[in-house]
Amino acid sequence: MDLLRQHCSKNLPKNNNKLITTTLENKQITALLDIGRDRWNQYGRTIAQYHQFFRYLLQLRLPMVVFVDNKSWHFVHRERSRIGWGIKTKVKRISLSQLPFFSFKSKVTKIMREELNNWENEWNPSMRSHPEASHPEYSLLVNSKTFFLVEAAAENPFGTEFFVWLDAGYGHGDRSIFPPAWKWQPKFEKGIISLIKLTPPTDLINHYNLQSLYRQDISVISGGFLAGDRNSIIRLHQLYYKKFINLIEKQKIDDDQTMLVLLINEYPEFFHIYYGDWFDAFELF
Structure with missing residues (x-):
């Protein structure tokens, strides 16, 4: 079995931390920047909804x-101070x-504009309205997650060893997906990136490539x-940046x-894949 299949076949039971090696404190990283989604015709969302x-x-x-950004600065300070x-x-x-x-905004805008004007037959027509195909600011922001992570890791204000990215809207306001009393002590393996695959183990990830996605x-x-x-985290950002430039x-x-x-x-040995749904992080780790 090759390395890719070895790592993609791991499907640990929920809450099974016996195979994880570290008990050091983790730090959560997240970001919320207003990109004008309240003005979108589809997939719109106000900053109040995000809050x-x-x-x-x-x-x-x-x-x-x-x-x-400025629209969420006081909100975050207030919420975190309120809980001590x-x-x-x-x-x-x-x-x-x-x-x-x-710095790539003009290039991304041009790529999207030309695609929308010359939509390929093999592309899904519904994707024309998806933000990753029609809103440059959205694509630039969601592709910046490793930047936020590496910035936090470089400064490391709380001296933590592990770093966890969670989207600001994680859970979409569903209290039931969050841990009791808001206490979460995830444990991760050192030397790899942990993430969640949404499709089952039988759906081999090496069947996907840029053309199929x-x-x-x-x-x-x-x-x-x-x-x-x-x-x-540092290595992930370097690889991600290189791949982003390659696509551009x-x-x-x-x-x-x-x-x-x-x-x-490309780097199967660098990732540990767990299987779950969109908001299963608190159950899996």
Whole structure:
């Protein structure tokens, strides 16, 4: 069995931490930047709706580094201080234009415009309205998750060894998916990136490539959760950045879910895949 199949066949029972080696404290990383979704005709969402979702995530009793713009700065400070975890929270103010990938906005805009005007027959027509195919700001933001992670790992204000990415809207406001009393003590393996695959083990990830995923309504990997130790986070960002540039050079742009599948296929030994649903992180780890 090759390395890819070895790692993709691991399906640990829920809450089974015996195979995980570390008990060090983890740090949660997340970000919320307004990209104008309240003005979208489809897949729109106001910043107030995001705050309703975000409020649940901010209740977690974990050290946090939170990247936000001006619209969420006071909200995050208030929510974390209210539960007595303000001292274990680093809120970093940032705008979309400060993200490294923002320098590619004109190229991404051009790619999307040309695609929409010359939609390929093999592409799913419904994808024309999906944000990863029609909104440059969205693609630039969701592809910046490893940047947020590596920034937090570099500064490491709370001296933690492991870093966990959770989308700001993780759980979509469903209290039942979060742990009791908001206490979560996940355990991860060192030297690899842990993530969640949405399709079953029989759906081998090496059957997917850029052509089979591009502009198709297929979800294989959840981009809402990523975890790894400091050195693994740094390596992930380097690989991700290189792959992003590679796609741009091919006149293509996609979201983080597609990017992660491509990286897993190239570096299977670097990823530990767990199987679950979109919001299963608190049960699996």
